[in-house]
Amino acid sequence: MDLRDSFRNATRAIFAAKMRSFLTMLGIIIGIAAVVMLMAVGSGAKQSILSRMQSSGSGNLYLTAGARSNVLMGGGGLGGGNREGASAGAKITAEDLTYIEARVTYPIVVSPTNQTNITIKNGDTTMSGTGIFATPTYFEVESVTIADGRMISDGDVDNRTRNVVIGNTVQTTLFPNESAVGQPIRINGTSYKVVGVAAAKGESLGNSVDTAIVLPFSVGEKSFGVVHNVIQRTTIKCVDPTQSSAVTTEITDILTRKHKKVDFTIQDVAALTDMVTSAMTILTALLAAIGGLSLLVGGIGIMNIMLVSVTERTREIGIRKALGARERDILVQFLIESSLLSIAGGVLGIVVSVLGSDFIVSRFTTTEITGSSILLAVGFSIAVGVFFGVYPARTAARMKPVDALRYE
Amino acid sequence: MNLIEFSDIRKVYTIGSITIDALAGVSFGIGEHEFVAIMGPSGSGKSTLMHILGCLDTPTSGAYRLEDHDVSKLRSNDLARIRNRDIGFVFQSYNLLSQLSALENVLLPCTYSTHAMSGRNERARARELLERIGLKDRMSNRPVEMSGGEQQRVAIARALMMDPPVILADEPTGNLNSKGAREIIDIMKELHAGGKTIIYVTHDDTIGAQAERVIRIQDGRVVADDRN
Numbered sequence A: 001m002d003l004r005d006s007f008r009n010a011t012r013a014i015f016a017a018k019m020r021s022f023l024t025m026l027g028i029i030i031g032i033a034a035v036v037m038l039m040a041v042g043s044g045a046k047q048s049i050l051s052r053m054q055s056s057g058s059g060n061l062y063l064t065a066g067a068r069s070n071v072l073m074g075g076g077g078l079g080g081g082n083r084e085g086a087s088a089g090a091k092i093t094a095e096d097l098t099y100i101e102a103r104v105t106y107p108i109v110v111s112p113t114n115q116t117n118i119t120i121k122n123g124d125t126t127m128s129g130t131g132i133f134a135t136p137t138y139f140e141v142e143s144v145t146i147a148d149g150r151m152i153s154d155g156d157v158d159n160r161t162r163n164v165v166i167g168n169t170v171q172t173t174l175f176p177n178e179s180a181v182g183q184p185i186r187i188n189g190t191s192y193k194v195v196g197v198a199a200a201k202g203e204s205l206g207n208s209v210d211t212a213i214v215l216p217f218s219v220g221e222k223s224f225g226v227v228h229n230v231i232q233r234t235t236i237k238c239v240d241p242t243q244s245s246a247v248t249t250e251i252t253d254i255l256t257r258k259h260k261k262v263d264f265t266i267q268d269v270a271a272l273t274d275m276v277t278s279a280m281t282i283l284t285a286l287l288a289a290i291g292g293l294s295l296l297v298g299g300i301g302i303m304n305i306m307l308v309s310v311t312e313r314t315r316e317i318g319i320r321k322a323l324g325a326r327e328r329d330i331l332v333q334f335l336i337e338s339s340l341l342s343i344a345g346g347v348l349g350i351v352v353s354v355l356g357s358d359f360i361v362s363r364f365t366t367t368e369i370t371g372s373s374i375l376l377a378v379g380f381s382i383a384v385g386v387f388f389g390v391y392p393a394r395t396a397a398r399m400k401p402v403d404a405l406r407y408e
Numbered sequence B: 001m002n003l004i005e006f007s008d009i010r011k012v013y014t015i016g017s018i019t020i021d022a023l024a025g026v027s028f029g030i031g032e033h034e035f036v037a038i039m040g041p042s043g044s045g046k047s048t049l050m051h052i053l054g055c056l057d058t059p060t061s062g063a064y065r066l067e068d069h070d071v072s073k074l075r076s077n078d079l080a081r082i083r084n085r086d087i088g089f090v091f092q093s094y095n096l097l098s099q100l101s102a103l104e105n106v107l108l109p110c111t112y113s114t115h116a117m118s119g120r121n122e123r124a125r126a127r128e129l130l131e132r133i134g135l136k137d138r139m140s141n142r143p144v145e146m147s148g149g150e151q152q153r154v155a156i157a158r159a160l161m162m163d164p165p166v167i168l169a170d171e172p173t174g175n176l177n178s179k180g181a182r183e184i185i186d187i188m189k190e191l192h193a194g195g196k197t198i199i200y201v202t203h204d205d206t207i208g209a210q211a212e213r214v215i216r217i218q219d220g221r222v223v224a225d226d227r228n
């Protein structure tokens, strides 16, 4: 029997009992939708965490004062400002950075920053934000691009010029109708000149640049009481991100030798990313397995209906055998039927899950339907159809023609 | 050499502690182009005999040779091939598939054939067969839309589809009125004239009398074997 005939027979049988076929499929629809949607939630969560990490720069290391045993513990988020547990008197200075730069054998870009909370004012409009004191390398290592104007220059840093770059939210809040570039702005009561506006970046680990103002590093000490020679946070970008762990080891060595103790912390975004990736992958697999349980129930539903169908069609099986159908022909006929039911259920399940995750689940949490979860769903539904179809199909195939024909 | 050779064929059914000898040692030979009626009272084992002849059932013991096959030694795939190619079986209850049209029912054996004709030749042949038995206008009708006689003629066309040398018919006229029965017997005669070997079961004496040879069985044994 050729495959086209088999498919025609199978679709005919499925359409002959529409309601029953649909109810049988429903089990698979629910199972597949559960698998795909739960995986979408899992990988959506993973994606959103990873994109925050990535936007803080892949291959970036964060050097802060104070030893900490576990990178995941302690306050302040990744590289965020002062932390509990910082050893008393421990600090990173500009001299430390020069010392490191002179000795590191890998290509790196170093960006020292200090930050403090500020009040920003234009005319009558006031907002609070973060003042980030930085050098030009800040823009490179934090992947902050300029939407308008220019960034902080070496000259601004050397001359303590009161030129600033403002974040996107600052621009839209304080200068809703015009470009801020060239305009004066008051920060904690002192007048500065806006020379650039940073492109919107969204949330990232640490503080977002959107609600911040980037000031020349050297301005901090005088006007804001930030101690110039003490650097709160240094971002070290590895030019080749794959070297991040080697660079971490080397800088730890260099600085430990200089300080004679480990009174600082280096956080490696790549290492954290790996950890989060594997944790989230496990979580996603776990969610998929929970969805898989309902798929199993759907599969048992298919088996049940196929058994009923084999019994009902005993006489048909006998007739086909009397006309020359081999065991294989009957087996294939019923297997195709159960697989078609299951695949159709799988495809509908994918449609349901795409709609469901786009219109419903995505209101509560990030979802991402990946190609691999769809492939998995299709693969699973074929496997379920075949696996749960085998027993009923074999029962049909092995009937003796005369017994099947005598069946009333 | 006979086309069909039955030697001491037995069929025993066991239901719980009772055993029924549906066939209690049947032996006969049937030659090519013979036209044989099998007669006997209800329950005498006629259907059991036909099912074994048609490779739909296997005997408990005894030897069955068909053409040059020792049927008792064949495996299920070979039996399927014999049912497909060498034997056309006509049942009392027609046994058409209700979801298929007359034409599709006639085409059904082709789906299980190992040496396929082209789809177009198959359809042409199926149409021709239906035309020959007077169902030109009923090809796309489903079985429920046809009379018993018409359904049985579709079943005969289906039995002829693969052009088998042997036609087996188990009470083909049993459910039909006398007009329908006569039409079926006329077709059988015509097929016999065309070179087929025909074996049919009946308990109607007038229909039995039309055969060249009548084998009578009773209680699973051959009690008479007469040539007209």
Ligand SMILES: Nc1ncnc2c1ncn2[C@@H]1O[C@H](COP(=O)(O)OP(=O)(O)O)[C@@H](O)[C@H]1O
Pocket (backbone or CB within 6 Å): B013, B014, B015, B020, B021, B022, B040, B041, B042, B043, B044, B045, B046, B047, B048, B049
């Ligand atoms: N599957 C079966 N199980 C048990 N007994 C059967 C079965 N098939 C037939 N028989 C018995 O075998 C005998 C012959 O039956 P059958 O060949 O159908 O007779 P006929 O066709 O001549 O009326 C009957 O007694 C019948 O009850």
Ligand SMILES: [Mg+2]
Pocket (backbone or CB within 6 Å): B046, B047, B048
């Ligand atoms: Mg009978």
